[in-house]
Amino acid sequence: MYLTEKKFEEYLIYLNHLSDEYSPWQLTQAKKEHIDEYGIVITKGEIYYTKPCNKNFKKLLKLSKQSMDQLLFLVVEGNDKLRLIGKRFEEIRIETLQKAIEKIF
Numbered sequence: 222m223y224l225t226e227k228k229f230e231e232y233l234i235y236l237n238h239l240s241d242e243y244s245p246w247q248l249t250q251a252k253k254e255h256i257d258e259y260g261i262v263i264t265k266g267e268i269y270y271t272k273p274c275n276k277n278f279k280k281l282l283k284l285s286k287q288s289m290d291q292l293l294f295l296v297v298e299g300n301d302k303l304r305l306i307g308k309r310f311e312e313i314r315i316e317t318l319q320k321a322i323e324k325i326f
Contacts, residue, residue: 223294232297233270233289235307238314246275246289255278261285 224232237245249271255263263269263285270289274280284292297303 238307238310246270246272248303257283257285259288
């Protein structure tokens with residue numbers, strides 16, 4: 222693994238902020254064996270990540286934890302600008318939630 226668990230989760234949030242909000246990368250538990258987009262075997266019971274490939278949701282992209290770790294390391298870890306954008310989107314999301322909660326109470 223290239224990233225700590227904390228960085229992995231943080232960077233996944235940032236990556237999802239830069240994607241379509243209706244089809245983020247989602248945590249999935251394998252009910253059978255799969256092969257991910259990079260040829261890594263995902264065994265039954267293993268946690269992996271899925272995301273619809275297109276608007277029709279006909280093809281589901283699959284990444285093992287190992288492949289997602291490598292993707293996040295390559296795309297997010299070395300990209301200060303992308304991390305800042307992702308972080309700001311997360312701050313906006315949290316601010317919006319706080320304001321919505323304040324309206325309720």
